[in-house]
Amino acid sequence: MSNLFEMTTIKSLELLNRFVRSATWEGMADAQGAPTDELNQLMADLARGEVGLIITGHAYVRPDGQASPRQMGAHREDLLPSLTRMPQEVHAAGGRIALQLAHAGAYALVSEQAVGPWVIANQDGKKCRALSRDEIREITEAFGRGAALAQQAGFDAVQIHAAHGYLLSQFLSPYYNRREDGYGGSVENRARLVLEVLAAVRQAVGDGFPVLVKLNSDDFIEGGLGVSAMLRVAELLQEAGIDAIEISGGTIWGPSRYHSVRSGAAALTGGIYYREAARQAKARLRIPVMLVGGIRALEEAEDLLARDEADYIALCRPLIREPDLIQRWAAGRREPSGCQSDNACYGPILAGKGICCPLK
Secondary structure (H helix, E strand, O other): OOOOOOOEEEOOEEEOOOEEEOOOOOOOEOOOOOEOHHHHHHHHHHHHOOOOEEEOOOEEOOHHHOOOOOOOEOOOHHHHHHHHHHHHHHHHOOOOEEEEEEOOHHHOOOOOOOEEOOOOEOOOOOEOEEOOHHHHHHHHHHHHHHHHHHHHHOOOEEEEEEOEOOHHHHHHOOOOOOOOOOOOOOHHHHOHHHHHHHHHHHHHHOOOOOEEEEEEOOOOOOOOOOHHHHHHHHHHHHHHOOOEEEEEOOEOOOOOOOEOOOOOHHHHHOOOOOHHHHHHHHHHOOOOEEEEOOOOOHHHHHHHHHOOOOOEEEEOHHHHHOOOHHHHHHOOOOOOOOOOOOOOOHHHHHOOOOOOOOOO
């Protein structure tokens, strides 16, 4: 039987164990998108805490794709020296790290009009404009350049962010995507952009470099992406050469009854959020499946692996509270994470101090 603490490989990437730090916005980059010393320290602490694979917060591939203040960027060649320091520090601490690549689409933090697959109102009620096919091609190329930059900087992999209602997720979702050209309509057409992004990334980094993707299991919006469509998208990505899939759900803004970060007592008592979707994905896919959402106890992680419902266990907020959680579990101290799912970790971000747990 597989063990949570055994060494594994994803393509050429050798990992210490089956635990993954799932991406989140840290709010610790500078105004140009370069990681600060504090952000590098956060990643190195996770590596020292024996997280098998660390996935950074989303890095925007173009300025019009930035989602949040003090967000990391992968959009300019002159960021290379500062980006290089992050994997250097993680490797020195014994870890492995992937850079997550993203474009916020309709939810971008821009002074001018944001862009999306169709006319969509953002969190402020402002409407974006629909992308032209030429603009779609330019964004696809930007993902490729961001991946090349990550590889040059020494990251061990990249993850394409196609979840949580950002641009690629918007294209996948029939709620957001009302296009009538080759990028809209059928699930295959709606998946066209993420497949083209994968092709651009693969061309940029070569066949031997691990490329992962994060997908919504469900948008939790009436008329949005559901599990059956997600499974079809995952199959298409597998056929196109993706190396692993991380399953999440919900949207960062909009009418979803489940946002991508759930909060409070309901989040603690609701079980593992996307377990059934992961189980179905495991039954249909050959590539590794990572699962994030609501996992707080080692016993839950062990059960997911024993039932063959996930290959890797992804955690986010528990590792904000306790960066050495995996090291503790590996040493036999099996108490669950003390994370209360109250999202208090976002308070310091909004105050400009970067993500941390103020309650520990």
